[in-house]
Amino acid sequence: MITVTDVHKEYIDGETHVRALRGVSLEIDEAEFLSIAGPSGSGKTTLLNIIGCIDTADSGSVEIDGAPVNGSSKRSLVEIRRAKIGFVFQNFNLIPVLTAYENVAMALALMGTPESEIRERTMKLLREVGLSGMEDRRPAKLSGGQQQRVAVARALVKDPIIVLADEPTANLDSETGESILKLMEDINRKRGTTFVFSTHDQMVMDYAYRLCRLHDGLIESDEVRRSA
Amino acid sequence: MKLSGIALRNVFRNGRRSLLSVTAVAVAALSITLLFALLEGIRADIRHNAWNYESGEVRIRNAEFDRYEYLNPVQYVVPDHRALAERLEQLPQVAALSPRINIPAVSFRGERQISARGIGLDFRMEQEYQEDLDLIVAEGRLPATGTSEAILGNRLARELGAGVGDTVTFLTQTRARTSNAFTVDVVGLAAFPVAALDRTAFLLPIEAAGHYMRMRDAASEVLLKSTDGRTEVLKAAVSALLSEEGPEGMNVASWTEVSGGYSYLQMADVVYRIIALFFFLLGSTVIVNTTMMTIHERTREIGTLSAMGMRGGQLVRLFFTEATYLGIAGSLAGVLAGAALAVPLQYTGIDFGAQMEMVDMDLSTVLYPVLNWRSTVLTFFYSLAVAMLASFVPARRAAKLQPVVALRV
Ligand SMILES: Nc1ncnc2c1ncn2[C@@H]1O[C@H](COP(=O)(O)OP(=O)(O)OP(=O)(O)O)[C@@H](O)[C@H]1O
Ligand SMILES: [Mg+2]
Numbered sequence: 001m002i003t004v005t006d007v008h009k010e011y012i013d014g015e016t017h018v019r020a021l022r023g024v025s026l027e028i029d030e031a032e033f034l035s036i037a038g039p040s041g042s043g044k045t046t047l048l049n050i051i052g053c054i055d056t057a058d059s060g061s062v063e064i065d066g067a068p069v070n071g072s073s074k075r076s077l078v079e080i081r082r083a084k085i086g087f088v089f090q091n092f093n094l095i096p097v098l099t100a101y102e103n104v105a106m107a108l109a110l111m112g113t114p115e116s117e118i119r120e121r122t123m124k125l126l127r128e129v130g131l132s133g134m135e136d137r138r139p140a141k142l143s144g145g146q147q148q149r150v151a152v153a154r155a156l157v158k159d160p161i162i163v164l165a166d167e168p169t170a171n172l173d174s175e176t177g178e179s180i181l182k183l184m185e186d187i188n189r190k191r192g193t194t195f196v197f198s199t200h201d202q203m204v205m206d207y208a209y210r211l212c213r214l215h216d217g218l219i220e221s222d223e224v225r226r227s228a
Numbered sequence: 229m230k231l232s233g234i235a236l237r238n239v240f241r242n243g244r245r246s247l248l249s250v251t252a253v254a255v256a257a258l259s260i261t262l263l264f265a266l267l268e269g270i271r272a273d274i275r276h277n278a279w280n281y282e283s284g285e286v287r288i289r290n291a292e293f294d295r296y297e298y299l300n301p302v303q304y305v306v307p308d309h310r311a312l313a314e315r316l317e318q319l320p321q322v323a324a325l326s327p328r329i330n331i332p333a334v335s336f337r338g339e340r341q342i343s344a345r346g347i348g349l350d351f352r353m354e355q356e357y358q359e360d361l362d363l364i365v366a367e368g369r370l371p372a373t374g375t376s377e378a379i380l381g382n383r384l385a386r387e388l389g390a391g392v393g394d395t396v397t398f399l400t401q402t403r404a405r406t407s408n409a410f411t412v413d414v415v416g417l418a419a420f421p422v423a424a425l426d427r428t429a430f431l432l433p434i435e436a437a438g439h440y441m442r443m444r445d446a447a448s449e450v451l452l453k454s455t456d457g458r459t460e461v462l463k464a465a466v467s468a469l470l471s472e473e474g475p476e477g478m479n480v481a482s483w484t485e486v487s488g489g490y491s492y493l494q495m496a497d498v499v500y501r502i503i504a505l506f507f508f509l510l511g512s513t514v515i516v517n518t519t520m521m522t523i524h525e526r527t528r529e530i531g532t533l534s535a536m537g538m539r540g541g542q543l544v545r546l547f548f549t550e551a552t553y554l555g556i557a558g559s560l561a562g563v564l565a566g567a568a569l570a571v572p573l574q575y576t577g578i579d580f581g582a583q584m585e586m587v588d589m590d591l592s593t594v595l596y597p598v599l600n601w602r603s604t605v606l607t608f609f610y611s612l613a614v615a616m617l618a619s620f621v622p623a624r625r626a627a628k629l630q631p632v633v634a635l636r637v
Contacts, residue, residue, distance in 0.1 A: 054534070054535050054630075081535060087535050093529070093635075096529075097238055098237075
């Protein structure tokens, strides 16, 4: 479904060249629950950004649903992100002036979904992530875990082909983090949505069905941990 | 959730800063509203004074006089003004007219020589020509027809040490360029709106002035006002009448051609526009600054929205709309406050007396701002447009931000 082939990415910061990815190849299938693990600076964020079409590779290719995305215009990358990719961020990144409901609905509004359908799907997802009754709260009035649930709902509401979560539990205490992971796993099981999340936390890795270890911009190991 | 709704909420995120931007735009709009009300007042005032005491709306003079005006050639006259006035009054374009005889005069007070300018008027016609003629009488009354009475400008009377009931003797040059002395009975003191007139002018009946100047039936000039404000039409009608029936050798001029006040107005117009532009620029820098700050502060949000698939154009619109709200609020508040200040001043006036004493210009010492609704509405739209334009450039930065970079903040 998503094929990453020999991707290289180098950052040039003045005199120093950082080779963040040095030839990464990866095949992600439908309904996977995949963790990209590795120490700080190993290239996890860089890889997720490239898969998520918010960054581009220097060389190599990325195919989403059989269509190559490298070389696409900025505009068509926006289109791909809008329709096909959901993001969950480490620090939630909800829009502070919007309520929980509006934050989720926004993802559908951007796609031009009709109002009645937006309402139905948004309410359904908020219920699914356990936030019934909190629709009208703004992020500041929600706990970190609740905010991340809103973010998960926001990523999922448009039925993306993949949800990319960059260290989704790093800003949460372990208990809350675990509940978020459980939520994602649940949805993955129920809906068959593909999840890719990065981490350097062992507990999080243990949740993964498949674990890719990244080191210095290279995939060190790729193994199936447990099966569905 | 519409972009406009989000933008509106964003306005209230940093209320104090938004208020500051609104205030900056408001101050600019307020200043400009007042400035233009003042300009409009000056415009009405200069026109009023020019039409009454300088060039009329349209003026008939002997062409030779106009040509050698700097020599003050009093021998070049408008002959038989009474007959001419009768014919001019028949023109439908003429609302009122005023034949005048100007007397270049000096008087002596001890060793000191005081220059003055007598204006011979037909007071009956003048009441019609200057509807508010009575308003200039500060003390006493206007001279009566068929007498040697005069009303003196306040300052002139003070210079001469004369008051109501006194007599003053002036020396002048007649039409035949001989010297003549005459004495007038002061029956009134006039508060002329223009400082220069107050210092030099006195009004007297045209018959007496004609006698002192040995004008026979002639006048120095005839001033006219149109019925409908169409100066050029009036001028054309008067020119046609003169070229058909004479007298020959007359020059018909409209105030836009010959009034010093009018050319001052043209200049003032440009100067005021430039000042307005500076106010707008000043106000717009605050909007630019605010927009830049909000975009900087919300970089991560921009990255998030971009990652979610919001297009660059929509991001720009989000910030642009927010600035537009600030612009609307500021422009509206400013224009309304400006109007609220200008309306009372319209009645009380602003006294520039002290500053204008020495200004040799046909500008009244007390100015009455006039709120022109058209220019006030324009000011609103201009300040709004400036605010929108000012925000547009920084707002475009929102689209230029790379989501990877924006999210890393
Ligand atoms: N914009 C950039 N400019 C320069 N170097 C960068 C930039 N982004 C990432 N890097 C470098 O590229 C390498 C990989 O970074 P990346 O953020 O992908 O690592 P990571 O695995 O996500 O690390 P962490 O666990 O700390 O989030 C690091 O050495 C990092 O310093
Ligand atoms: Mg990272």
